[in-house]
Amino acid sequence: MLTSILIILFLAVIIGLVLGFSSVQFKVEGDPIIEKIDSILPQTQCGQCSYPGCKPYATAIAKGDADINQCPPGGEKGVRALAELMGVEYKPLNESHGISKPKAIAFIDEDTCIGCTLCIQACPVDAILGAAKQMHTIIEKECTGCELCLPPCPVDCITMEPIEENAENWKWKYPVYSIAVSEKKVNN
Amino acid sequence: MKLLDKIFKFNGGIQAETKKDISTKKTIKSLPIPSEIRLPLRQHIGKMAKLRVKVGDQVLKGELIAEADGNISAAIHAPTSGKIKSIEKLLIPHPSGLPDFCVTLIPDNNDKWVKKFPIDWKNISLKETNKLLLNSGIVGLGGAAFPSHLKLGTNRNSPIKTLIINAAECEPYITCDDMLMRERGKDLIEGIELVQSLLGAEETIIGIEDNKLEAFKIISSLIEKKPNIYIKVVPTIYPSGDAKRLIFLINGIKIPKEKRSSEYGIQMFNVATIVAIFRFIQYGEPSLSRIVTITGNIKEPRNYEVLFGTPLRSLVKDAGGQKIKNNTFLMGGPMMGFTLPSIDVSVTKTMNCVISAEPEMIQVTEExxxxxxxxxxxxxxxxxxxxxxxxxxxxxxxxxxxxxxxxxxxxxxxxxxxxxxxxxxxxxxxxxxxxxxxxxxxxxxxxxxxxxxxxxxxxxxxxxxxxxxxxxxxxxxxxxxxxxxxxxxxxxxxxxxxxxxxxxxxxx
CATH class of the missing domain: 1.10.1060 (Fumarate Reductase Iron-sulfur Protein; Chain B, domain 2)
Structure with missing residues (x-):
C-alpha cells in the first residue's frame, strides 16, 4: 500500500519536472497556426478582407473570427489552400470583399503628381519613393498591387497597370486538345 | 587512339527513323549577307544582354552590340558591318510567340571586321582568359544556350578529369554537328586540345552515335596520333545526346539529381561550341554565326552557315522554298522542338535546325x-x-x-x-x-x-x-x-x- 503510493508520488514528481522543464525550454514563440495561415496569404496587405493586413486576417482566421473566403488577391487557389489547412469545407470567394483579378502594379503619372506624400503614407510596404513637393515614383519590384494609394491621391495621378506577359514571365499553358478533330467526328 | 569498348546502356529511350540523310547530301553553304539583320537581345539562358549601341550607330563586323549583364549572361556582336536601324520589340523564335527586344542592323555589304584580338592564352592566367571569354558571346550551340565561359570557369571545387565532346546529335533530322565534323574536323580537334588544356583535363572522349559513319572515319583518322583523345561510338537510341545520358553511356557514371557533372570531374561541350571557342581564342572572332540544318518539306535540304539575326525567310528562300506550301516551321528537332510563331523570326544561337513541316506533322490524325x-x-x-x-x-x-x-x-x-x-x-x-x-x-x-x-x-x-x-x-x-x-x-x-x-x- 505505502510502496504503491510512494511509487505514484515519485512518478508524479518526475513527470512534473519533465513537463515543467520542457514547457520552459521548448516554449513556442507566437502561434504556429497563424504563421501557417499567413504564409498562404498573398501578402498584398490590401485590407480587402476588412482587416488591416494579412497578419491580422490570419490571426482572425486562427481565432475563428473571420471566414476563409475573404481574400480576393489569394483567389480560389488561396481559399482552397486555407480550407485544407484549417480542415474545413471549401467555399467560393465572398464577393462583398471584392473579386479576384490579375496582379497589377501602380503607376504614377509623373507630370500630374504634385508631391503631396499622401500615397507614401498609405503604402503598406513602403514601395513609393518621394518627398514633400517632389515627384513620387513607385518601386516596381516592391509594389504588391494593393490599390491603397489610389483613394488618397488628390489629383488622381495613380493608375493600376496590369503586368504584361512577355518572353521572360511567359508560362506554358494547360494543354487543350484540338477541338477541330472532335467536330469533324461529329460531322461524320 | 584507343577505342573504348564497353557501353553502359541507359533505361528506355526510343529508336525512331533518323531521317538524317535528307540533309547530308550537300556540303555546308554560307548564306549570303541578308538585307536586314534582326538580333534578339535574349538568345541565351540568363539575363538579357545590356545594350551598348544606339539607333544610327555605325558598327563593324564583330563589334559589341550588347554586353553580358552579370555572370550568367552572354554578349551579342554585330554579325557584319552596317548601321543600326532600330531597337524595338519584334517576334523572336520562342515557343511563347511573344515579341522581345531586338536590334535591327542594315548591312553595308562591306563586311569589314573590327580589329581582332586573338588570345595569347598560354601566357596569361586562366582567370584572364575567362574574363575575355565573358564577352565572346559563345553559348552552348547544341540548343541549350548556356553561357560557355561559366563551364570553362575556374570557380569549381573538384578538378576536371575528363572532357566529353557531345557529338551524338540524337534527334532525327538534325545534321549540323555531323556536317561540321565532316568538314571542319581539323578545327574541332585543335579546339578540343585547347579546351582540354584550359580545363586541365587528362583525357577527352568524343561520344558519337553509330549512324554517323563518315564523320566517325574523319575524326578517327584525325585523332590517330593524339594520345589523350578517344572516340567512343554509342548506339543510336534517342536521347543519347542528353548530357547525363551520354555521360552514363560513356563512363557508366550516373550523375544524381541537382548535381553537376563537373562535381564528378567531367565537363561536356557540344562540337559546335568547341569550334566557336577555338575561333575566338585562336583568331579573336566572337560568336557571329552557326551551322543550321534546314530540312523536311523543303526543295533543297542542306546545312547552311548562317549569321545570327538573318531572317528565316532568306534561309528558306535560298533553300528553294517549301515543297508543299503551309508556312509552318519547326525549330529544333521533331522530338523537343516547337512550332515557330511565324516565318518572320531570325536565326539565333539556339537555332540548330529548322524543319519545314511535312503535312502529316501539322494535321492531327488522332485525338x-x-x-x-x-x-x-x-x-x-x-x-x-x-x-x-x-x-x-x-x-x-x-x-x-x-x-x-x-x-x-x-x-x-x-x-x-x-x-x-x-x-x-x-x-x-x-x-x-x-x-x-x-x-x-x-x-x-x-x-x-x-x-x-x-x-x-x-x-x-x-x-x-x-x-x-x-x-x-x-x-x-x-x-x-x-x-x-x-x-x-x-x-x-x-x-x-x-x-x-x-x-x-x-x-x-
Whole structure:
C-alpha cells in the first residue's frame, strides 16, 4: 500500500519536472497556426478582407473570427489552400470583399503628381519613393498591387497597370486538345 | 587512339527513323549577307544582354552590340558591318510567340571586321582568359544556350578529369554537328586540345552515335596520333545526346539529381561550341554565326552557315522554298522542338535546325484518348520516372505530388509522348506543371519580401509614435517646470499693474 503510493508520488514528481522543464525550454514563440495561415496569404496587405493586413486576417482566421473566403488577391487557389489547412469545407470567394483579378502594379503619372506624400503614407510596404513637393515614383519590384494609394491621391495621378506577359514571365499553358478533330467526328 | 569498348546502356529511350540523310547530301553553304539583320537581345539562358549601341550607330563586323549583364549572361556582336536601324520589340523564335527586344542592323555589304584580338592564352592566367571569354558571346550551340565561359570557369571545387565532346546529335533530322565534323574536323580537334588544356583535363572522349559513319572515319583518322583523345561510338537510341545520358553511356557514371557533372570531374561541350571557342581564342572572332540544318518539306535540304539575326525567310528562300506550301516551321528537332510563331523570326544561337513541316506533322490524325495505364511511357523514360503518375498529378494541378515524383528530373525528351498509344501530349502537361511551380515559387518569394517590408513599416510607425509621445511628454514637462511658472508670474504682474492703473484712474 505505502510502496504503491510512494511509487505514484515519485512518478508524479518526475513527470512534473519533465513537463515543467520542457514547457520552459521548448516554449513556442507566437502561434504556429497563424504563421501557417499567413504564409498562404498573398501578402498584398490590401485590407480587402476588412482587416488591416494579412497578419491580422490570419490571426482572425486562427481565432475563428473571420471566414476563409475573404481574400480576393489569394483567389480560389488561396481559399482552397486555407480550407485544407484549417480542415474545413471549401467555399467560393465572398464577393462583398471584392473579386479576384490579375496582379497589377501602380503607376504614377509623373507630370500630374504634385508631391503631396499622401500615397507614401498609405503604402503598406513602403514601395513609393518621394518627398514633400517632389515627384513620387513607385518601386516596381516592391509594389504588391494593393490599390491603397489610389483613394488618397488628390489629383488622381495613380493608375493600376496590369503586368504584361512577355518572353521572360511567359508560362506554358494547360494543354487543350484540338477541338477541330472532335467536330469533324461529329460531322461524320 | 584507343577505342573504348564497353557501353553502359541507359533505361528506355526510343529508336525512331533518323531521317538524317535528307540533309547530308550537300556540303555546308554560307548564306549570303541578308538585307536586314534582326538580333534578339535574349538568345541565351540568363539575363538579357545590356545594350551598348544606339539607333544610327555605325558598327563593324564583330563589334559589341550588347554586353553580358552579370555572370550568367552572354554578349551579342554585330554579325557584319552596317548601321543600326532600330531597337524595338519584334517576334523572336520562342515557343511563347511573344515579341522581345531586338536590334535591327542594315548591312553595308562591306563586311569589314573590327580589329581582332586573338588570345595569347598560354601566357596569361586562366582567370584572364575567362574574363575575355565573358564577352565572346559563345553559348552552348547544341540548343541549350548556356553561357560557355561559366563551364570553362575556374570557380569549381573538384578538378576536371575528363572532357566529353557531345557529338551524338540524337534527334532525327538534325545534321549540323555531323556536317561540321565532316568538314571542319581539323578545327574541332585543335579546339578540343585547347579546351582540354584550359580545363586541365587528362583525357577527352568524343561520344558519337553509330549512324554517323563518315564523320566517325574523319575524326578517327584525325585523332590517330593524339594520345589523350578517344572516340567512343554509342548506339543510336534517342536521347543519347542528353548530357547525363551520354555521360552514363560513356563512363557508366550516373550523375544524381541537382548535381553537376563537373562535381564528378567531367565537363561536356557540344562540337559546335568547341569550334566557336577555338575561333575566338585562336583568331579573336566572337560568336557571329552557326551551322543550321534546314530540312523536311523543303526543295533543297542542306546545312547552311548562317549569321545570327538573318531572317528565316532568306534561309528558306535560298533553300528553294517549301515543297508543299503551309508556312509552318519547326525549330529544333521533331522530338523537343516547337512550332515557330511565324516565318518572320531570325536565326539565333539556339537555332540548330529548322524543319519545314511535312503535312502529316501539322494535321492531327488522332485525338488523344484517356490513359489506359499501359505503362509504356515508364518503359520508354530514359530518366526512369513514372510518366503516367506525373501526368495524373499535372493534369489535376497536384503540383506538390508531382514534385515528389521528381517532375523536375524530366528532361522533356518526348519519349513518353512518342510511345503513348493514347496520343496524350504528356510533355506538354509536364511543361505546364513545371512553369506553374516556378511561377508559384517566384510569387512566394515576392510575398516574403512584402511581408518583411510590411512588418518593418509597422515597426517603424510604432517607433515613430513612441518617439513623438516621448518628445511631447518632455516638452510638457519642461513647460510646467520653468516656462509656465514664469509665464504665469508675468501674467500676474501684468494683471496687478492693470489693476493699479484702474485704481489710480478711479482715484483721479
Amino acid at each position: 488523344p484518348l484517356p490513359c489506359i495505364r499501359c505503362s509504356k511511357c515508364a518503359e520508354a523514360c530514359p530518366v526512369s520516372l513514372q510518366p503516367q503518375e506525373l501526368f495524373w498529378f499535372s493534369k489535376s494541378d497536384q503540383f506538390e505530388k508531382a514534385q515528389n515524383y521528381n517532375l523536375f528530373d524530366c528532361i522533356e525528351c518526348g519519349c513518353c509522348s512518342y510511345v503513348c498509344p493514347s496520343n496524350i501530349p504528356l510533355v506538354q502537361f509536364y511543361r505546364y506543371a513545371k512553369s506553374e511551380i516556378i511561377s508559384q515559387s517566384i510569387a512566394a518569394e515576392e510575398a516574403d519580401i512584402a511581408r518583411e517590408r510590411n512588418d518593418f513599416r509597422i515597426l517603424r510607425l510604432d517607433r515613430e509614435k513612441k518617439e513623438r509621445a516621448e518628445r511631447n511628454a518632455q516638452r510638457k514637462a519642461e513647460n510646467t517646470n520653468t516656462d509656465k511658472l514664469k509665464l504665469i508670474e508675468e501674467k500676474r504682474a501684468e494683471i496687478a499693474a492693470a489693476m493699479d492703473r484702474i485704481k489710480n484712474e478711479k482715484n483721479i
